[in-house]
Structures are given as structure tokens and as C-alpha cells.
Amino acid sequence: MAVEHTLRSNFVFAPPEDNPSAWQASAETFRDALARSFPDAFxxxxxxxxxxxxxxxxxxxxxxxxxxxxxAAMPVPDYAHVSIIDVTAHAAALFALWLRDSYVPSPASVRFLSSFVMENGDEAPWPLPATGDATEIEAVLLRHLTAAGAE
Incomplete structure (x- = not known):
């Protein structure tokens, strides 16, 4: 079990494949949202x-x-993704909670992948839970990593 808490991965968050413009995102709005929520952000x-x-x-x-x-890459309204690097599932869940609840317009509009899944040739994203706290999101991220053989 200790491995799950220290395992680090990269995660990518993106809008639904069937609605790539669901976030109506831009680099400027993302930057502004980060600056508001995290005043000491780089x-x-x-x-x-x-x-x-x-x-x-x-x-x-x-x-x-x-x-x-x-x-974050958001050069046009119908293309957006946010990658976070070398994070534990716990840190990724805290970020995902902020993204879902503070930036995207619909909590059901976030999907994710990890580098472990992609390294195994599986590029099928998982949906981020539309409800729940960071602990519940972390559990889903850990299930994702376990399914990818990263235990």
C-alpha cells in the first residue's frame, strides 16, 4: 500500500472527446483562474x-x-489540455478538484490519462468523477494507476 502513496506519474486532463470545446478555455482565462486561486503561483x-x-x-x-x-495548452476554443508532471495521486487529486470545481464550466466535462496508461499503449481516458472531494478523486486516480499495472 505504501507504493500507492509515493508513486509519481504525469496526468493529462482534457475536455470530453465528443465535445472538445466544452471548457471554452483559453490560456488567458486559465492563467487568470490560477492567479485568483493561487496568488503565489509561478x-x-x-x-x-x-x-x-x-x-x-x-x-x-x-x-x-x-x-x-x-x-496548459489552449490555443483555440476546441482544443485544450492540461498536463501535470511527476505528481502523486494525492497531489493530482487536489489539482483535479480545483480544475473541476473552479475552472471548467461543467463538472462532468473532465477526462484524464496517466503516463503509466499511455506507456502501456492504452490511450483511452477515464472520466473524472463529477462529484466528490479530493479523497474520492484520489481513489479513482489510484484505481486508474492500478489498472495500468503501476502498483
Whole structure:
């Protein structure tokens, strides 16, 4: 069980595949939302070397001494994803709770993948629970990692 609490992965959050514009997201609105919720956030706009699109790199403290580093790519209204890197399921759940409840317009509009699943060739995203607290989200993220063989 200790492995589950220390295992680190990358997670990607995105809108539903059948409604990619569901978030009505932009780098500016995401940046503003992060700045409002996390006043000490590190926020920097860059250009992705992979896709040559503008991205927002960020580092936020989602709970005391729990930091999340990530990148948001939202260059057009029908394309958005947020990647967080090298996080535990606990830290990812805290970020996912904020994303679901404070940024996206509908709590049922978030899906996610982990690097463990993608490394195993499975690119089928899981839905983020539309309700529940960070503990319930963490349980889903841990089930996801376990299903991917990351136990």
C-alpha cells in the first residue's frame, strides 16, 4: 500500500472527446483562474517545442507544501489540455478538484490519462468523477494507476 502513496506519474486532463470545446478555455482565462486561486503561483507563457503553440507553464501550491507543476495548452476554443508532471495521486487529486470545481464550466466535462496508461499503449481516458472531494478523486486516480499495472 505504501507504493500507492509515493508513486509519481504525469496526468493529462482534457475536455470530453465528443465535445472538445466544452471548457471554452483559453490560456488567458486559465492563467487568470490560477492567479485568483493561487496568488503565489509561478505562471509563464511559452511556445511548445512539440507543436509550436502557446502554452502556460505553471507551478502552484495546491495544499500546504504540496506543489503541482504543469503546462496548459489552449490555443483555440476546441482544443485544450492540461498536463501535470511527476505528481502523486494525492497531489493530482487536489489539482483535479480545483480544475473541476473552479475552472471548467461543467463538472462532468473532465477526462484524464496517466503516463503509466499511455506507456502501456492504452490511450483511452477515464472520466473524472463529477462529484466528490479530493479523497474520492484520489481513489479513482489510484484505481486508474492500478489498472495500468503501476502498483
Amino acid at each position: 505562471l509563464e507563457t511559452n511556445t511548445s517545442s512539440l507543436r509550436e503553440v502557446p502554452v502556460l507553464d505553471f507551478e502552484i501550491e495546491v495544499a500546504p507544501d504540496v506543489f503541482v507543476t504543469g503546462t
